[in-house]
Amino acid sequence: MYLCERRNCFQGYKECQRIMKYRKNWTSPILKDHFDSGVYFGLGLFEIAISFFPSKLIRLLEMAGFSGVRTVGVQELLNCAELTEALR
Numbered sequence: 001m002y003l004c005e006r007r008n009c010f011q012g013y014k015e016c017q018r019i020m021k022y023r024k025n026w027t028s029p030i031l032k033d034h035f036d037s038g039v040y041f042g043l044g045l046f047e048i049a050i051s052f053f054p055s056k057l058i059r060l061l062e063m064a065g066f067s068g069v070r071t072v073g074v075q076e077l078l079n080c081a082e083l084t085e086a087l088r
Helices: 002-022 029-051 055-063 070-082
Strands: none
Touching: 002 029, 029 055, 029 070
């Protein structure tokens, strides 16, 4: 149950990432920045947190749909930090 809830959360962030990539009509650039910063922040934290697990556990989590690449997580957090007008 616990893993399923976390996977649903992670998949939700991945869906938001797809929205962020393909959506072109935003009502406001500020709202887009807030949305983008939330997606970058959430995905970055997931990636970094999972990357600290032992490699055998990471392989199992990857089979469940997670990923855990530390450099990707750091890049997502840097993307979030670049959005200076956003909440995060």
